[in-house]
Amino acid sequence: MTGWDATGGGRATRDGRDGGRHVAGPRPALLRADQIGWGVAGVRILAEVALTAEPGATVGLLGPNGSGKSSLLRLLAGLARPDSGLVLLDDVALSALSRRALSRRIAVVTQQAVTDVEMSALEVVLLGRIPYRPRLAGVAAADVALARHALAEAGLAGFEQRRWSTLSGGERQRVDLARALVQEPDLLLLDEPTNHLDIRHQLDLLQFLSESATTVVVTLHDLNLAAQYCDRLVLLHAGRVVAAGAPAEVLTADRIAQAYRVRADIDTAADGRPRVRYRRPGS
Numbered sequence: 001m002t003g004w005d006a007t008g009g010g011r012a013t014r015d016g017r018d019g020g021r022h023v024a025g026p027r028p029a030l031l032r033a034d035q036i037g038w039g040v041a042g043v044r045i046l047a048e049v050a051l052t053a054e055p056g057a058t059v060g061l062l063g064p065n066g067s068g069k070s071s072l073l074r075l076l077a078g079l080a081r082p083d084s085g086l087v088l089l090d091d092v093a094l095s096a097l098s099r100r101a102l103s104r105r106i107a108v109v110t111q112q113a114v115t116d117v118e119m120s121a122l123e124v125v126l127l128g129r130i131p132y133r134p135r136l137a138g139v140a141a142a143d144v145a146l147a148r149h150a151l152a153e154a155g156l157a158g159f160e161q162r163r164w165s166t167l168s169g170g171e172r173q174r175v176d177l178a179r180a181l182v183q184e185p186d187l188l189l190l191d192e193p194t195n196h197l198d199i200r201h202q203l204d205l206l207q208f209l210s211e212s213a214t215t216v217v218v219t220l221h222d223l224n225l226a227a228q229y230c231d232r233l234v235l236l237h238a239g240r241v242v243a244a245g246a247p248a249e250v251l252t253a254d255r256i257a258q259a260y261r262v263r264a265d266i267d268t269a270a271d272g273r274p275r276v277r278y279r280r281p282g283s
């Protein structure tokens with residue numbers, strides 16, 4: 001199993017160990033988007049988007065509001081189909097995979113995840129085990145144990161019976177992450193997973209994602225955290241990729257100005273990663 005909250009249990013890392021206990025671990029996927037385009041009602045939202053996430057890599061998707069990050073994530077998850085181009089998982093087109101096969105390999109954490117507010121936290125996490133449940137079978141005791149463990153590792157032991165509607169924004173985000181992790185995906189797609197988290201939980205989560213054996217694509221608004229924790233970054237602007245590569249290649253003052261209309265100074269932090277300092281508008 002996988003844990004990420006520093007107050008929780010052990011961590012599964014690239015070497016497949018979880019607090020000293022060997023686990024099978026994921027088979028990290030190679031994800032490729034090949035020149036994909038997508039639009040709604042004749043309005044083009046994504047154009048000629050190419051993206052590669054190598055097995056085990058953590059890829060950050062950046063871009064201003066409305067640049068197409070969430071739309072791209074939905075296409076990468078197979079929740080929507082591109083109008084042109086292909087999304088490939090280990091060189092197989094997503095469109096050739098069954099819904100069940102997809103749900104065993106890809107877990108998605110979107111911004112409006114759970115709509116049934118009457119579910120308990122434990123029931124929400126158990127949704128992540130549905131792809132493994134034989135048809136018509138009830139919930140297995142092993143899955144309940146796994147879900148309880150995942151909640152504990154998200155720092156939410158004791159929250160099992162709490163209704164979703166009573167959880168804080170950050171607690172909901174952590175429950176939904178636990179749901180995605182019990183899915184034991186080979187590819188984890190996360191849409192702004194840090195937006196409700198306090199700084200400690202943001203750092204714990206990003207550290208976990210960067211160490212995880214699973215391939216991760218994560219949308220982020222914080223350029224410095226993206227630079228610190230991602231192996232590669234993809235910067236979108238108006239539905240197109242304007243830069244892709246190592247953080248230092250993508251996060252240049254010119255690109256930040258072009259995409260975000262913000263002036264910034266970039267220096268190199270002690271860890272060798274770029275650090276962005278924003279200038280006040282007008283200065």
Ligand SMILES: Nc1ncnc2c1ncn2[C@@H]1O[C@H](COP(=O)(O)OP(=O)(O)OP(=O)(O)O)[C@@H](O)[C@H]1O
Nearest residue numbers: 040043045063064065066067068069070071072219
């Ligand atoms: N189903 C849809 N119908 C119409 N327009 C859509 C639809 N989905 C997305 N859009 C539009 O596509 C553009 C990209 O949206 P998207 O949510 O992908 O952006 P984003 O980069 O994730 O933005 P944010 O940072 O604000 O979350 C936006 O202008 C949005 O209004």
